[in-house]
Amino acid sequence: MLDFDFHNPTRIVFGKDRLAELDTLVPAGATVLVLYGGGSVRRFGTLDKVRAALENGRTVHEFGGIEPNPRYETLLKAVEKVRSDGVDFLLAVGGGSVMDGTKFVSLASVHDGDPESLLYHGFAGVPAAKALPLGCVVTLPATGSEMNMGGVISKGDGKFPVLCPLTFPKFSILDPTLTYSLPARQVANGVVDTFVHVMEQYLTFPVEGRFQDRTSEGILLTLIEIGRYTIDHPEDYDARANLVWCATMGLNGLIGSGVPQDWATHMIGHEITSLYGLDHGQTLAIILPALMDVRRDAKREKLLQYAERIWNITGGTDDERIDAAIARTRAFFESLGVKTRLSDHKLGVEHFDAVIKGLEAKGLTAMSERGDQTLEVSRNVLKAAL
């Protein structure tokens, strides 16, 4: 097992009808900015309930319109509002984009220099000394942002990870019933996103991280069991609750502690979303199976473990078992209604140069747990995804 630090101070408040508890979770007398995305949180009454809970001696402002893949320019407008209204607590009400954006606002609002510089610290993290406190009300299970210290912010053609321990939410309310009204496509994307988060902390090389491996496998098996079911039965509480909790546990630092990680699928996926507008989950469902195929030698032992423990594949040669595991993974994503080929989105070899150029511009020329995924290898992954 590798050495690690693990620290996750976010309080999780999980269950039905718990929005009223915002009154005890948010500091008394605070001036709160509630951030959200489109109008659905208003349409389905969530925003009214949030306001009702907060308006007990607090001043409540609102900032709507945070888009999927939240944009730097939009968030700067929220920063202006924080400053002009004297806001001292941020409440994100939404999915990953709203939570990610709120984290950026929490840093940028009290940042002295150019806020753009916050985008360029990468996985090393922002060395900030202060941030506004924030909480979350989660309406879309997918990104795990509700219990981690990271977000991804879009500017121009780029998607930039922004990480800082000060942006762990103070609390996150996870009420599975708030996700009942989500479109099937967003739920499917959330299942894929969670699945791939887990795979990126699991599919590397073995280091005797037995707890981590089995916990990862537990999330994968659960997603396979309830993924399609919760799309077809959006108001089955238990199925949705399992998706919500798996999404959180898939990216809160736990399963990645003490083991290598490989975020190449996300990095390539981000380029495709930035350039061609595919949903984040759609890009992951395309890239992961292709990467498993191309990287089969580097990841052989864990691929075989995955084949056996997740898909019960034990017969045939090593490569036959790996092929079967990739096919099952692809079939699972397709069963959710998420396509797994670039050609399904009318993308072809003519689009590869731009993707590779984007990776190069961000210095992603030696990805993977071994640092051996060159741009050439990434191009091969794209080829395998055609």
Next chain:
Amino acid sequence: MLDFDFHNPTRIVFGKDRLAELDTLVPAGATVLVLYGGGSVRRFGTLDKVRAALENGRTVHEFGGIEPNPRYETLLKAVEKVRSDGVDFLLAVGGGSVMDGTKFVSLASVHDGDPESLLYHGFAGVPAAKALPLGCVVTLPATGSEMNMGGVISKGDGKFPVLCPLTFPKFSILDPTLTYSLPARQVANGVVDTFVHVMEQYLTFPVEGRFQDRTSEGILLTLIEIGRYTIDHPEDYDARANLVWCATMGLNGLIGSGVPQDWATHMIGHEITSLYGLDHGQTLAIILPALMDVRRDAKREKLLQYAERIWNITGGTDDERIDAAIARTRAFFESLGVKTRLSDHKLGVEHFDAVIKGLEAKGLTAMSERGDQTLEVSRNVLKAAL
């Protein structure tokens, strides 16, 4: 899935040779009391390393002699020392007893009334408004105390759970190499303690806690794989690291969130330790298999799940599978060198009245996840443990 809150702010610092980091983990200029048990932490040089790290502008005091099943009277002496020396940070260096005791000292040192009252809040928790901050250096993997808010304190014939969110350690250093010198018996007890902690959060009735179930099963499978091995190969780093991390994850609140729990095995075990001096782990290895047997109807579905997923038992009638699972559990404990019968310790029916009386005195007359384990049922568990 049941509603739940989860909040665990302890920072874990896991790996080899990390004691020097105490200098960044403990506040600068603090007056520190280092608490420990017997002389082994001094004999093996751990205390010297701790001192070397802390003595960078800090005043360091020591309090040794915290016994297994830490006693109230001993801890009051530490409280006196905290007050007379103006201590403002506590550092536990040891196993569960030292960590549990340190948590009690952290509460009692700043408690205004009679410290004895802290013993009597049970699982409702101590409603304290303040506590001294504390950190841990773990030398024995077993209780999970390094990442939770609880401890068990002994006074007279009684063992009293003392829980308070203020006593979450600020940090815990988990260095598996610090456990190499442990006697085999203590390691075996630690494996059993962890196994039983997990079972008490798992072996109830199903509530669709899929993540929780699978994470619990992952810990159980890991313990079965590495339990005997790490006793025989105490300096195999990875095996010991897996034990250490499983012990922590087995009782930090995670696997018990959103599912029913049943702590009857621990409660009966505590009585036996108090009355007859058996090791804590020894009592658990005796009571758990007996309880599985007696409670098979109430716990049928989870017993069958346990039989299949942990022991791969799928043939025969339900009761045959349950019998087989109990036998395998018993054989596992015995393989660690831990006996599983009261008679192995020369205890018989003549000792039951005192145990039952002890449970009754603590109001433990309706234990289990359903509240249906009466004193009569507990007596039947003792009978099945003969």
